[in-house]
Amino acid sequence: MSGGVDSSVVAGLLQRRGQRIVGLTMQLWNQRRLPELVPEGGATGRCCSLDDVYDARHVAQHLGIPYYVVNFESGFEEQVVKPFIDDYLAGRTPIPCTLCNNFIKFDQFLDLASGVGASRIATGHYARIGFDDASGRYQMSRGADHSKDQTYFLFGLKQEQLARTDFPLGGYTKPQVRELARELGLPVAAKPDSQEICFVPNGDYAAFIDAYFRERGIAPEKTQGEIRDTNGRVLGEHTGVHHFTVGQRRGLRVAAGEPLYVIATEPASQRVIVGRDEDLLRAKLSAKDMNWISIAPGTVTAGAPIRAQVKIRNRHLAAEATVYPIGNNDATRIEIHFDEPQRAVTPGQAAVLYDGELVLGGGWIE
Amino acid sequence: MAALLGCEPKELVFTSGGTEADNLAILGSVQANGSPHKHVITTAIEHPAVLNPCRELERTGMDVTYVRPASDGLIDPDDIRRALKPETMLVSVMHANNETGTLQPIAEISALAHEAGALMHSDGVQAAGKIPVDVEALGVDLYSISGHKFYAPKGIGALYVKNGTKLRPIQFGGKHERERRPGTENVPSAVAMEKAAAFARDTLPIETARLEALRDRLETGILARVPDSGVNGAGERTPNTTNIYFDGLEGEALVISLDLKGFAVSSGSACSSGAVEPSHVLLAMGLAPERARASLRFSLGASNNAEQVDALIDAVVQSAAQLRKLSPTYTSA
Numbered sequence: 001m002s003g004g005v006d007s008s009v010v011a012g013l014l015q016r017r018g019q020r021i022v023g024l025t026m027q028l029w030n031q032r033r034l035p036e037l038v039p040e041g042g043a044t045g046r047c048c049s050l051d052d053v054y055d056a057r058h059v060a061q062h063l064g065i066p067y068y069v070v071n072f073e074s075g076f077e078e079q080v081v082k083p084f085i086d087d088y089l090a091g092r093t094p095i096p097c098t099l100c101n102n103f104i105k106f107d108q109f110l111d112l113a114s115g116v117g118a119s120r121i122a123t124g125h126y127a128r129i130g131f132d133d134a135s136g137r138y139q140m141s142r143g144a145d146h147s148k149d150q151t152y153f154l155f156g157l158k159q160e161q162l163a164r165t166d167f168p169l170g171g172y173t174k175p176q177v178r179e180l181a182r183e184l185g186l187p188v189a190a191k192p193d194s195q196e197i198c199f200v201p202n203g204d205y206a207a208f209i210d211a212y213f214r215e216r217g218i219a220p221e222k223t224q225g226e227i228r229d230t231n232g233r234v235l236g237e238h239t240g241v242h243h244f245t246v247g248q249r250r251g252l253r254v255a256a257g258e259p260l261y262v263i264a265t266e267p268a269s270q271r272v273i274v275g276r277d278e279d280l281l282r283a284k285l286s287a288k289d290m291n292w293i294s295i296a297p298g299t300v301t302a303g304a305p306i307r308a309q310v311k312i313r314n315r316h317l318a319a320e321a322t323v324y325p326i327g328n329n330d331a332t333r334i335e336i337h338f339d340e341p342q343r344a345v346t347p348g349q350a351a352v353l354y355d356g357e358l359v360l361g362g363g364w365i366e
Numbered sequence: 367m368a369a370l371l372g373c374e375p376k377e378l379v380f381t382s383g384g385t386e387a388d389n390l391a392i393l394g395s396v397q398a399n400g401s402p403h404k405h406v407i408t409t410a411i412e413h414p415a416v417l418n419p420c421r422e423l424e425r426t427g428m429d430v431t432y433v434r435p436a437s438d439g440l441i442d443p444d445d446i447r448r449a450l451k452p453e454t455m456l457v458s459v460m461h462a463n464n465e466t467g468t469l470q471p472i473a474e475i476s477a478l479a480h481e482a483g484a485l486m487h488s489d490g491v492q493a494a495g496k497i498p499v500d501v502e503a504l505g506v507d508l509y510s511i512s513g514h515k516f517y518a519p520k521g522i523g524a525l526y527v528k529n530g531t532k533l534r535p536i537q538f539g540g541k542h543e544r545e546r547r548p549g550t551e552n553v554p555s556a557v558a559m560e561k562a563a564a565f566a567r568d569t570l571p572i573e574t575a576r577l578e579a580l581r582d583r584l585e586t587g588i589l590a591r592v593p594d595s596g597v598n599g600a601g602e603r604t605p606n607t608t609n610i611y612f613d614g615l616e617g618e619a620l621v622i623s624l625d626l627k628g629f630a631v632s633s634g635s636a637c638s639s640g641a642v643e644p645s646h647v648l649l650a651m652g653l654a655p656e657r658a659r660a661s662l663r664f665s666l667g668a669s670n671n672a673e674q675v676d677a678l679i680d681a682v683v684q685s686a687a688q689l690r691k692l693s694p695t696y697t698s699a
Contacts (some may be wrong), residue, residue, distance in 0.1 A: 022626065027641035053639040068622050069640040112616070115689040116623040 001025050001059065001067070003052030005188055006124030008059040009177050010168050012184035014122055015063050022118060023060040023067035025053055026109060028076040028100070029199040034211040037201045058187050070112060072104055079103040081199065085209050088242035089223060091265035092348025095153065095314075096197055102156040110164060120164050127151045127359075128170035129162050132294070138162035139294035141357040145173040152314045155352045155362025156291050206243045225270025227254055230263060230279055241265045244272050247280055247344030261344075281341035285312070286326060287351040287363035288333045294358045297330035308353040308360055310336055312345055318354050334363065370563040371490075371509065371526055372500035379525045379543045380556050384491040384512030385415040387525040390536055390547065391487045391508040392419040395456055396428065398532040399485065403455030405429045407484075409441050409470075410650035412460050414635075415510075416489050417646075420458070429453075437652045439468040439599035446475050450482040457484050461499070461509075462492035465635075465647040465663050466599030467607030469497070476505030485531065491515055491523075495566035496604045497574065507531045513555065517668065518562035522555035573668065577605040580666050580675050584608060587679035592686050594696075598648055598661055609648070611661040614696025615689040618642045620662060623685040629678050632663045656695075 001007045001023045014021050031038075031049050053069055060067030080099045087094035105123070113121045126143030127150050138159050143149040157165070169177055174193075181189035200208045213219070223240035236254040238244065243251065248262040252274060263275040292299070300306050302325055309318035320339040325331035336351055345365060352362035368375040381387045396406065408420050410432045420430045431449045435441050441459055450457075457479040462469050476486040487508035493499055494509075495516025501509050509526040513519065527533055527546065539548030566573075585608050589595055594613040612620060617633030621642070624631050634645040648658040666675075690696045 022622075025639075027639050050639055057640070066626060068625070070618055070622070071641040071643065073641075111692050111694075112619050112622075115616075115619045115692050116626060117688070 001056040002124070002194075003055035003059070003188065003191075004124070004194060005178060005181050005186070005191055006126075006169055008056070008124075008186045008188050009180050009184065010122050010124045011059060011063055011065065012186055013168050013180065014166075015065060016184070021065050021122075022113075022116070023056065023063075023065050024109070024113070025056045025067075025069045026076075026104070027053075027069050027071045027073060028104070029081070030073055034208070034215060036214075037204075037207060037211050055188050055191065062185065062187055070109070072108060075104055075108050076100065076199075081212070084205075085212060085242075087348045088205070088209060089267065090348075091241055091267040093245040093346045094348045095350055096199075097153045098156055098350060101153055106157055106161045106165065110161060114164075120166055122166040122168055124169055125150045125154060125167045126169055126174075127154055127167050129165060129167055135296065137294065137296065140359040141170075141294075142354070142359070143167075143169070144171050148174050151354075151359045152311055152350065152352050152362075155293065155350055155359060157293065158291065159293075162293070206240070209242050210240075223270060225272065227252065227272045227274055229260075230273060230275040235260075235274065238272050241267055241270055241272060246346040277343075280343045282338075282345040283341045284335060284337045285345045285351060286333060286335045286366045288366050290332050290334055290361055290363035292331070292361035294355070294360050297332070300325050300331040300334065302328070306360075308336075308355055310338070311350075311352045311354065312342060312365065313349050316342075323353060332363075367524065367560050367563045370494060370499065370567055371511070372502055373526050374529070376544070377526055377529055379527055379546045380551060381523045381525055381547060382521055382552070383523040384413075384489070384510055384515070385523075387491075387510035387512070387523045388413070388415040388487075388489055389419050390525050390533070391510055391527075392416065392423070392456065392458060393536045394533040394546070395485050395487065395508060395531070396423060397536070398534040399455050403453050403484075405431070405451050405454040406456045406458070407431045407433060407446060407449045407454060407479075408458040409460070410434045411439070411441075411463055411465075411647045412458070413464055413489060413491065415491075416458055416460065433459075434650050435468075438601055439463060439466045439647070439651050440601050441470050441475070443471055443474045443478055447478050450478065450484065452482075454479075454482055454484045456487060458487040458489070460489040460492070461504070462490070462497070462604045462607075463599070463647060464492045465607075465645055466609045466651075467492070467603035467605075468599045469493070469602040469604065472504045472506065480505065492604060492607070495563070495570075496577075496606055498570060501526050501528070508533075513559040513562060516562050516566045518559035519555055522552055522559045524559070569668075574605045577666050577670075580670060580672065581605060581608050581664075583672065584664060584666070584675050584679065585610070587676070588682055591679065591683045595686075598651065598653065606666045607663065609661055609663050611653070611657050612686050612690075613657060613660055614693050615660055615686060617660050617662050619689050620682075620685055623689065624678075624681055627681045627685070629681055631665075633661065634659070 080096050084094045084096045126148040128141045130139050132139050142151050196203045226234050227236045227238050228234055244262045244265050260274040263279050264273045305322050305324045308323050310321045311318045319342050322337045324335045326333040326335055347365050349365050350362050351365050353360040424430050433445045459470050459475050461472055472488050479486040485507045488506045490509045491512040494511040507528045511524050513522040535546050542548050598609040621633045634642040644658040
């Protein structure tokens with residue numbers, strides 16, 4: 001329970017169905033840290049803020065269910081925050097929500113839930129889980145509300161995790177969920193949605209990384225370097241590769257006769273390569289650490305490539321592609337050939353494969 | 367009230383509770399006796415109601431030494447002796463620790479403090495009403511108590527201020543409580559605390575023995591039936607508290623599991639969200655962070671009996687086994 005509308009409605013729905021439930025909130029990040037990032041008037045609307053915990057507790061009291069806050073701060077820092085920073089410094093653009101889902105929410109948290117006697121966990125994600133008798137696999141499909149669909153962040157879920165997870169909101173739209181919140185009399189029914197990465201205020205991840213380094217006494221001196229064009233011409237300097245992501249246009253501070261975009265960041269040389277919009281187009285990509293969900297890992301073979309719609313970032317419109325395995329290892333690495341070249345293929349983001357509503361699987365863009 | 371502590375009635379200042387009593391003792395005595403005495407000694411295992419006023423003093427330029435306990439949880443008077451300086455003006459050491467129940471050698475430390483010309487404060491919140499307390503024998507100048515720890519309502523406490531001890535108020539207003547604590551007296555709660563004190567005085571010898579027997583029954587039962595468990599802290603303790611580690615599991619999960627079975631126990635100290643942070647007391651005793659996180663505090667009281675203790679042992683055995691089965695780090699020895 002985050003204290004938001006979605007997870008609160010989940011609790012209310014399950015209770016209405018007569019389930020015995022326990023409310024849990026994960027304390028993931030100490031919001032007292034990095035005080036320089038807290039805006040005037042205090043941090044509000046951020047996950048794990050005290051107000052959110054109080055909201056969640058208020059909802060639990062309203063429903064009359066047991067409620068606890070559990071501390072996952074150290075796991076979150078090791079398995080989400082540090083990899084998040086390392087990715088940026090290595091020229092990748094990470095997805096912390098996916099790391100949190102893979103290593104905290106559906107792993108350590110699921111273990112804790114089992115430990116205290118819960119047979120299943122339920123979250124407020126907009127996604128659906130079903131069991132396919134023919135293949136004997138748990139399958140995942142997009143939330144009914146496509147504008148809220150969160151399957152892009154859930155591609156890492158394994159069969160044994162899906163077997164113990166419920167997404168009760170998968171079949172609802174957000175307006176329906178708000179209506180349910182009112183119907184259930186939940187005190188958070190009118191609370192605004194939260195959008196940003198929970199531990200990064202105002203979406204300014206570069207400021208977060210700088211502040212984290214200051215707190216830890218680390219000097220990120222090695223991250224400064226040159227901005228070059230695709231012909232190797234030096235156009236200017238930058239204060240750290242972690243300030244840039246592929247496809248970015250703002251904040252380059254170089255003069256040019258035409259709009260320039262980040263094409264790539266090269267962590268070894270600390271170079272940021274910029275170019276024109278069309279330089280961002282790519283017809284194919286490779287992805288590693290594939291997790292296959294709705295189809296068995298062995299389904300995709302060299303002799304039998306599959307067709308899929310592929311999302312390369314959360315807000316991307318899934319694009320038609322053909323998917324080939326790389327090597328003979330149950331397609332843990334794949335190559336994706338798009339029918340039409342796609343803009344801003346970004347290392348560190350995920351490539352998530354769909355067949356209509358069905359989530360086939362996903363992996364990390366190399 | 368005075369009889370519970372062995373003092374004169376006029377030596378008591380009513381406060382809103384233990385926290386205010388500690389703040390008044392520390393800030394009020396330092397402000398009344400400060401410069402050129404710029405040094406305070408306390409311990410690393412104090413309650414936040416003592417630690418945080420001390421940190422506040424540090425922010426205003428005072429030098430504070432935090433003496434660490436030995437691995438049994440006891441403060442060594444020799445460590446206090448070594449920390450004393452000519453400019454030391456106050457020594458504050460808790461009488462009974464709230465997480466382990468360990469009793470500190472207050473009389474010995476008081477003598478050292480006085481020898482060095484410093485005042486002696488003790489946070490007695492966990493001791494008063496649970497063990498016999500005689501402020502004169504302890505030799506303290508200031509002693510904090512909290513009513514709800516011996517069944518008075520929440521929101522009332524007191525500070526013992528030995529006759530002749532200089533103390534400035536830390537809030538400003540009327541001349542109540544001999545000009546030491548302004549504000550209209552909370553008479554109903556003060557009366558209630560007096561009743562609770564009388565009850566504690568009357569029942570103390572019997573209740574102490576009864577709780578000790580229950581505590582020992584609980585410890586023996588758990589240690590006999592849960593492998594890789596043990597008691598944190600040693601030496602003399604309050605009769606109602608025990609702190610037990612369960613290697614290989616998260617104390618936080620065990621607290622939830624037991625709470626769902628109807629047993630209220632605690633682990634570490636709750637931060638403002640209600641999440642648990644590893645106990646600063648156990649860490650200061652030198653426990654590895656994993657073991658500190660795997661430790662639980664059990665407190666017993668007037669309403670507990672042997673059947674409840676036996677049911678709690680069964681619940682702990684069952685919950686610990688279930689959690690360890692799922693623990694990636696636990697392999698039984």
